[in-house]
Structure formats: structure tokens, C-alpha cells
Amino acid sequence: MPLVTLNEILPKARQNKRAVAAFNVANLETLLGVFKAAEQESSPVIIQVYQRLFKDERAELIAAMAARLAGKTDIPIVLHLDHGTSIEQLKRAIEIGYTSVMIDGSQLSLNENIDLTAGAVDIAHRTGVSIEAEIGHVPFGDGKVELSTPEEAVKFAGQTGVDALAISIGTAHGFYKEEPYLDIERAMEIGKSVSIPLVLHGGTGVPEEQLKKAIECGVAKINIATELQNLFIRGIASELEKNGEKFIPVDLYFRPVEEKITEYARAKIRVCGIK
């Protein structure tokens, strides 16, 4: 089927206290690995591409591959721009076939974030694309955590009309130095105050039990980037070590790595679906 938007899968997932895994892909092998996981689990999946890849033709080429793969299956697949930086970037994503976008105004004040997001929502909805935005701030690197509040969530959701809301409840982007501790009580209060699907960024390394609790609170999209991409890199390193000087064509070299990606993504999909 054609690529779908978040609205075809997330509200239903939230209602059923499930989440859909969103994986950041960056090349053919990570894309194929994730796609095969979705097929094998018969589960919808969100394929997302980080904003940096929109700076050249990569995001466009991945979109063409994702659309072709989605067309071969009955499993709903969303193609999503992750951490969109500007209205121009959103427009480009929509033009090249993305069915969903994120506008990230989480570094701005709440009112500025609302203004930016409301404009972005208008553009997305006019073109039939779904849109995610973020309140509070899930840090990158050593950046500062700013936890989201229920009051912000109500105001933001009401004034922007956004389809999915990323909240900051203690996660961070990248690997954790210590095991993360999610503020589940906060997530529960936010979940009670807004009915739209919530999004958890920084899903890498969050213990399964905490993810499940977050899903109970209304988190319906869980972003996984670092761990999946790291698995790809380490997978190549271990193939190199195994094969030494022996020449193996690139497609064959990557195949076992792609299989590892599939296995990993399947496990994450099962946690999200609470199977």
C-alpha cells in the first residue's frame, strides 16, 4: 500500500495501549533491515530520517526506496522527517514524498514554539501529511534536560493542532552514561491531560519495563536511533575482523549486518506492542 501518515496508526495504538517503533535509517541496509522486521512481525513501523540527511540527496533517495518497499506490502509504513529544523525543510520533505514530519521548536520559548508549530501544522495538514512537535527538551549530548509539564501539553496541543506530541520525561538522545529514569508520574499526568499520541525520543537504552510504563501513559511512538545505527557500525567491524583480508562484495558483506538490524528491530517492535 502507499505510505501512510501517523494518523492512520498512532491514535489506534494509543487507544490500545501500544506503541509503534520509529527507527532512524540512513542507508539501504538499515532501511531494508527495519522493513523486513516490520514484515516478519506483521507490525506497522515508522521509518524516519534525521534532518541532516536532507542537506543533500540522501533523504530523497531513501524516500524512493521506502515508497517502493511500502508498495509491496499491506503493512502500514510511515516515512517521517525527524527533527525538522525549518518550514523550508518541511516543505522539501513533503515534496519528496515524506508522509509525516517533525518540526523541532523545543529550543524556543513555549510561545515561540507554538507559533512555529502552528504554521508548520497548517502546511502539513493542507498537504495531507501528519506532524509531530516537541515540548520541553530532550537533550543531545550534554545539553540541558527540560521536562515537559501537563499545562504546557494542554496549551501546546490546543493551540497548534499537532498530531503527535514529543514530551521530555527524562530521556536523552544518544547512549546513556547511567541507566535513565523516566518520570512516569509526569508522563501519566500529561497523558491524562491530552488525548493525542505522545512520543518518546531517546528510546535507546531505556529499560523495557520503563518503556512499557510510558506506553501505558499514552506514549504511542518510540524513537530508536543510536542503538540501531551503532549496531550497524559494530556489525561491519565484526565482519571485518572475521573476514580479514578476504575480498567480499559489498552487498554480501552487509547482508549479515542487515540481518542483525532485522533481529534487533523485531525485538523492539515486540516491546512496543507489549507482546
Ligand SMILES: [Zn+2]
Ligand atoms: Zn529525537
